[in-house]
Amino acid sequence: MNQTITQVVPVTFTYPVHFTEHLFDAQHSLLRDTLIGEGAPGDHVPRVLCVIDDGVLAAFPGLGTQIQDYFAAQPGLCLTAPPLAVPGGEHCKSESGLVERVQEAINTHGIDRHAYVIAVGGGAVLDMVGYAAATAHRGVRLVRVPTTVLSQNDSAVGVKNSVNAFGKKNWLGTFAPPYAVLNDRAFLTTLEDRDWLGGLSEALKVALLRDAAFFEWLEANAAALAARDRAAMDHAVYRCAELHLEHIAGSGDPFERGSSRPLDFGHWAAHKLESLSSYGLRHGEAVAVGIALDCTYAFLSGLLPETDWRRILDVLKTLELAVYVPELGSGAQDASDPHSVLSGLNEFREHLGGRLTIPLLTGIAQPIEVHEMDHGVLRRAVAVLQDVQAQTSNPSTIQSQGVL
Template sequence: MPLNRVIAQTVPVTFRYTVQFTHGLFQLENPVLRTTLAGDTQDPVKVMCVIDAGVLAAFPELRDQIGRYFARHAGALHLVAPPLIVPGGERVKQEEGWVRQVQDQIHCCGIDRHSFVMVVGGGAVIDMVGFAAATAHRGVRLVRVPTTVLAQNDSGVGVKNSVNAYGKKNWLGTFAPPYAVLNDLGFLPALADRDWLGGLAEAVKVALLKDAAFFAWLEDHAGALVNRDLTAMEDAVYRCAELHLAHIAGSGDPFEMGSSRPLDFGHWAAHKLESLTAYTLRHGEAVAVGLALDCTYAVLKGLLPEADWRRVLDLLLALRLPVYVPELGTSAQDPADPMSVLSGLNEFREHLGGRLTVPLLTAVGQMTEVHELDLGLLRRSVGLLKDLHDHPSGAICLPTPIPAC
């Protein structure tokens, strides 16, 4: 008998899920939820519901409205228990007990792999519940009902679920596509300005990477978006979600087995800033700062034309997004210092695995990838953004000479 024998097996797997946009998802006559979950099944499907407490505070009738919807459609849908209410925001990803509470209810209600867990809430709650669902029975069907701009245009439409651990964002998690994503745009007007605008950072990000025309559209509609024009926001959410989904499906690496992750443009600093601020900085706000930092680095490095850099900064500021926070500052410049934003580079590399791979802009709508960053130039970039923050009405002055593009 040979000493070494190998069986090589390829297992092709195809995932398909829909992202639907609607208004009034839980209105009695809206068929979207029923048709998505029940289809043409003969027996009522079991559904367990988890609701973000912040959403319930904004929509106090939501729990009863969900109950009435399931009562109206009792022949197709069975709500196995009153909705479980969990805290909103990053707290729910920080405290271990919430995952266990969701799993306990999955167990007690007999939710199996042909039943559904439906989560209604912001991105953090969707991440946590998705992690709980993906690790129960090795994965039960998850239906996401995102309620924020950022969750509807980015985090809620992807294939990742996670919670925080070891002081690091998203350290525990899974790749598990949802069964469906149901974006009820009627939730958006209740958002505070920070959450209304913060989610647009992901739209700026994906436009910079993939769609110069969408970036120009955001420039043209910045005023309408700041003034809470719902039609403009719906268009922005739809296009942003479309671009994210196209990348996930078409990149050849939906479960991020490689070291390249273009959609994490601006995120190496963003994730670190969230941690350094104890998550008082919203994810979208942190991404805006991360984009400003990486684009400033790119222009100083000679990769990005100055005119494009100015467009990026002008749009972020027009959308009232931050480009600098004190935690970005120059007081802790040692990448070995865990209190320095520069330490986020190694955490980013560790999170991806393999070589450090950072996407950088070369033009609006175009990017390249680099495998190392000049720390001195990063510090200069931070200083430039601090000057802009301290003197917002002054001209943005780049040091000269700038390396040629």
């Protein structure tokens, strides 16, 4: 006789995403209040391990000491050791032994499921530390303190943690929501221009998918953002993070059990381009190229109106984001060649599982999903973007020169 028990386990995750400045100033209570929560300080003294991106330490040389001084002034908290510095950048997700190094520190300093790991850094470090924390004790509390535009407006506010493996981006990972996200806008002031601007590709992405008004705002404020206007960046980061959070909570698939992943618009090519560049290309820069490629493909396929296509490329141009890089034209555009960006389509399908599902646009904030892409049209799109990147004039001159 066959018997079945079907168990349903409803789980609700709640975590705050705070926006502040000078988080580690001794008089700033947000971090302390976040860690102690609603319980009385005397009931339990939370133990804390802090892991910091060494690039952030280079930009803020006194930060390690400042963090130690902050915790020394908080009687209800225990920093178990001086902050642990780890290499930053995408390479940290591929570097052998870094995850184990963080896990060893978690073990050595007695970080249990009621203690905290605070990760301070860019998105790659947050991914790596998050993966280490999520797999220690089957998950210890993680507080993310993102320090780049891209991590504050996108990667840090989500539920994913990952490292690279087998030559593929984010092949190992977990879905583990953070305990809290603390965005400190002061960290953005020392970013190189390429990191300040690159992170805006994710804002453009989510605007194109979900919010025409936000796209129009980005269009109107692109020059100010490129000029490092802090008020404009504050709004861009906040609205982008808000839209990402709305999608995660309201999409019906926060842990990506299906094969549709709208927020990876432009990412099938971006992930491959990062790999082809040996991660010399930053994620935001690669996403900008990926967005340009998919929008050009949609235009050439008759899906996206020409006016919308031109507006999108104009925003990317004003934000000083490239729409073509040499890696896009490598591998003779043969999908069977692992050095071709087209091979990224199959890698993307494998990563999601099921059918290939690619988000495209039929208009601003009008996404659709397709399950195949014509390689011939993609090759044409690459050629168009190569010409666009070479032009010093407005993309409106392209058609008259016979490229399309």
